[in-house]
Amino acid sequence: MSAALQVTAFGLALLSTLFLLLATCTDCWMVNADDSLEVSHKCRGLWRECVTNMQDGVRTCDQYDSILADHPVKIVVTRTLMITADLLAGLALATLVLGLDCITFLKEDPCAKLKMCYGAGVILGAGSILGLIGSVWYAVDVYVERAMLVSHNIFLGVHYDFGWSCWLGMAGSTGCFVASVLLTCCLY
Secondary structure, three states, X not given: XXXXXXXXXXXXXXXXXXXXXXXHHOOOOEXXXXXXXXXXXXXXXXXXXXXXXXXXXXXXXXXXXXXOOOOXXXXXXXXXXHHHHHHHHHHHHHHXXXXXXXXXXOOOOHHHXXXXXXXXXXXXXHHHHXXXXXXXXXXXXXXXXXXXXXXXXXXXXXXXXXXXXXXXHHHHHHHHHHHHHHHHHHOO
């Protein structure tokens, strides 16, 4: 039972970590779409902003000036939290691989392997919380930006939606949290 639970937690952690990495690297955190004419589709991300012309499918992307340039707080905080979550999830995966029962590393000391799995669960939990905070922070800021325009009766014919990168970050963080719970609470 313990080995099956470890492998399940490892599979979930691996998939969720890949989701987190993909969410951090991709650039569709916020979608601006033109309601009236549907001429263009704009995706804003952590690293650049891309506009796709809906008529011919041509996509152009603008890189942000520099990582060190002044950026909105939501971009800086989300970058920091997502990169930290990625690093912690990667460290947890490496620790978890060494702690799995099916790996011959430290085969003669099952107590140490169990502690490694538990430690991997704790690290994965910390990374999942940081990733979830980063994803939700960005999503709330997108919602507040849209609500401010609506409250001031400013209608530009543009609506804001959460992009698939934002949803992917939330899903990856939630998956890492579930894997963490499996490793820390259910393994003993």
